[in-house]
Amino acid sequence: MSEPISEPTPDAAPPAGAHAAPLAGMKVVDLSKILAGPYVTMSLADLGAEVVKVEHPAGGDPTRGWGPPFNGPDATYYLAANRNKRSVTLDLKSPAGQRAVHRMLADADVLVENFRPGSSLARAFDYRELCERYPRLVLLHISAFGESGPLRDEPGYDMVAQASAGLMSLTGEPDGPPLKAGYAMGDLGAALFGLVGVNAALVERERTGRGQYVTTSLYESQLALHINWATGYFATGERPARLGSGHPSLVPYQAYAAADGHFVIAVGNDVLFRRLCEALGHPEWAGDPRFATNRDRVAHRTALNAKLEAVLVDRGVDHWCALLGPLGVPVAPIRSLDEVYACPQTEALGMVQQVDHPDVGPLRQVAFPVNFRGVRPSVRSAPPKLGQHSREVLAELGYDKAGIDRLLHPEAPRDDTHGA
Structure with a gap:
């Protein structure tokens, strides 16, 4: 066995x-x-x-x-x-x-x-x-x-x-x-x-x-x-527009400004949206017919983002991540590279050697x-x-010293009495 x-x-x-x-x-x-x-x-x-x-x-x-x-x-x-x-x-x-x-x-x-x-x-x-x-x-x-x-x-x-x-x-x-x-x-x-x-x-x-x-x-x-961008265009014939950090098919799903920096919220379904609204102290948003479903939120992206931005800018990134993360709402700070490579997660994965x-x-x-x-x-x-590694590799290929010299220094005089 x-x-x-x-x-x-x-x-x-x-x-x-x-x-x-x-x-x-x-x-x-x-x-x-x-x-x-x-x-x-x-x-x-x-x-x-x-x-x-x-x-x-x-x-x-x-x-x-x-x-x-x-x-x-x-x-x-x-x-x-x-x-x-x-x-x-x-x-x-x-x-x-x-x-x-x-x-x-x-x-x-x-x-x-x-x-x-x-x-x-x-x-x-x-x-x-x-x-x-x-x-x-x-x-x-x-x-x-x-x-x-x-x-x-x-x-x-x-x-x-x-x-x-x-x-x-x-x-x-x-x-x-x-x-x-x-x-x-x-x-x-x-x-x-x-x-x-x-x-x-x-x-x-x-x-x-x-x-x-x-x-x-x-x-x-x-x-x-292109993935979803292309299939969306094939279905509608409409030229996609730039959305900054936004998503063409999900809202809220983008970067937001907090009091001391930026972070992202990635809401992929209506359940998560209700949790977000409750955590932000505005459960009524989830019942607003403009925002009740993801389809509605995409259609009213600007109005919803205005409400979110007005609330989120009052507290810092760490506050929002600590509040939303335990509720299962996908959230993350936007890190610079110095922060990424000092992050315990990066170290734990052994991604830097x-x-x-x-x-x-x-x-x-x-x-x-x-x-x-x-x-x-x-x-x-x-x-x-x-x-x-020129000499090392060429020797492995069967070239002798003179042949290697001719390959690496072609301007040097050739001695045809030697091998390859």
Whole structure:
């Protein structure tokens, strides 16, 4: 009889450990840059895969310079999405650099790239050739606008995706300008869907023995995240309006000003609304025909919010959270990042891990947000310095010292008496 599985107690901090590595043994070649692709490969690395990040010798991933802030020689933007990887510098436009990548692909499981369609690199690493040459390879291509349509060849950054795919039209106050989301939702949305696609393809490969070409884009991912906004538009044909922190289908469900700051109330049904009204000393609001049901409250959003705002501004955030929370009314203070990372809940979850960086010493990282049998994947190594592992990785690929020198310093005189 097998040993019973010991489950962690609900209030125990999930330990960080190397055992949470479901993708251990997988090899990933990362030819991507900026955020969407690197976030996919960092996630695969967090899950145990061995990831080699290939960067151009002249500066590497552009996000290394996207600062301030900097921490050591690299911007914190780069440090956020590249841990648990090894860095190799190669000129991918050179035949020698391309041959080196093909050596990596010979036993790789996954390739991630975000080459612009039609570019010289997209032609050099054409997916049809790669799929034929490496039939077990799962190739993820992330683009700005997808594989077809009039915009397929256009480049794009997160801001472009948020604008062109509608997110900015939904973000901001009703009487204010469109705003981008605080997070890079275009890039991160594509990264998360790309991660799902890669793992699904790896599962399918277990059945078929063949890899495949997986694609997603910033634009497609944003459309997929519209969810209720899109279905509402399909049903009514009406252009949605910006609602600030409000919800198109629920009221009250937004941020409110208290005497000393802001907090949110999230009322999802009529029972909760009655509890809210009683706690605020106005049980009569629940019987007002304008507010009796959620449908009524949505129709009379402005009138109800005016009543709520007049009451809530008299007391502080802590007062309202302490009053409403025990009644089951969903409520929370709006925290800044310094408060989030000082919060006991953040600490209890073990979501911040520390790793040593060769230049800056202890480096804190936000860990992978999924546990496996109570164990969180570990931050095993710091985001690599540019080319930190070039010689190590190239030696593993079979290059001798002279061959490595020629790859890393192509301007040096060549000695063709040596091997690869």
